[in-house]
Amino acid sequence: MPTTKAELLQGTLDLLILKTLAAGPLHGYDVARRIQQRSDDVLVVEEGSLYPCLYRMEEKGWIAAAWGKSENNRRAKFYSLTRAGRKQLEEETAIWERVCRAITLVLETA
């Protein structure tokens, strides 16, 4: 039996992507890989979740896309945070901390 279910917490993908892009532009494939690496392989972003999410975020103006070449000389679409994206990152970080604290509160109540 593997580690079983519960990869991604619904509603946190935007935040994870925004944060991952905060350090500088990355292409989509790389965004997913970094989230997985930095979470010690706990969070796995499927491509079927990743790309639609990137489009939604682009439509909302949080990120901007530009075609380029990857470090492996492949055609790749690079995403970078917009000003609105940075603001969104701040907001979502605050919400996460608030909700996370709230859940912890409930779990700690004897």
Place this chain on the structure above:
Amino acid sequence: MPTTKAELLQGTLDLLILKTLAAGPLHGYDVARRIQQRSDDVLVVEEGSLYPCLYRMEEKGWIAAAWGKSENNRRAKFYSLTRAGRKQLEEETAIWERVCRAITLVLETA
């Protein structure tokens, strides 16, 4: 402007209910109220989410229901944790801690 969006984190409702019932049987309405209170009004469980969730959990054998009278002398359905429910609570708590830690890891990466 109010506190805006993001009440409940999708996927955490089962855990919150299980934990709330761990201290003893409660009726549905009360479960929602306690989650809200204990989270300092951050987590609000709508009734349209609550009851379907309770049914799912009952079907899975995590909780058991019994009709009774509330402290206000109203007809109410009391839910209590089964043995399987306690096991599930342990599992979901572990998953929550793992995922929460993972997200925090990503958010803390410079």
Place this chain on the structure above:
DNA sequence: CGTCTTGCCTAGATGTTCTAGGGGAAAGAA
């Protein structure tokens, strides 16, 4: 009697993520 509160319930909409595909192009092996 009328209204408020408690408490349970449901159908349908909404939104996110996953499953399960497909495809092209560079790199490396045979």
Place this chain on the structure above:
DNA sequence: TTCTTTCCCCTAGAACATCTAGGCAAGACG
């Protein structure tokens, strides 16, 4: 050369949880 692997992008539809927006019954309280 050809074959296979890896990288990188993309999409349609299913699955699932939560919310919206209602409805209903009965006790409390004026």
